[in-house]
Amino acid sequence: xxxxxxxxxxxxxxxxxxxxxxxxxxxxxxxxxxxxxxxxxxxxxxxxxxxxxxxxxxxxxxxxxxxxxxxxxxxxxxxxxxxxxxxxxxxxxxxxx
Numbered sequence: 383x384x385x386x387x388x389x390x391x392x393x394x395x396x397x398x399x400x401x402x403x404x405x406x407x408x409x410x411x412x413x414x415x416x417x418x419x420x421x422x423x424x425x426x427x428x429x430x431x432x433x434x435x436x437x438x439x440x441x442x443x444x445x446x447x448x449x450x451x452x453x454x455x456x457x458x459x460x461x462x463x464x465x466x467x468x469x470x471x472x473x474x475x476x477x478x479x
Contacts, residue, residue: 391464392419398460410452415439431470433457438479450474
């Protein structure tokens with residue numbers, strides 16, 4: 383994927399996850415949490431994207447309970463907004479702010 387289009391895709395997904403789906407994100411990971419989109423890459427052999435994200439949270443105990451299902455839910459809600467049809471592979475990690 384071209385670097386400029388990859389940057390726009392990362393930025394767009396970041397805005398969707400942190401602004402548009404903010405209420406859902408806060409319910410899952412707490413107020414003040416942030417989802418950082420580290421990398422989005424197209425995998426030709428699988429014909430899908432790999433999305434690598436880091437969830438920055440204040441309350442790690444509550445976040446562990448919903449991880450990784452919570453981030454999969456948020457990305458599956460936000461991914462079609464970008465006009466993507468394939469189901470991405472999601473690689474996620476939790477970090478404390």
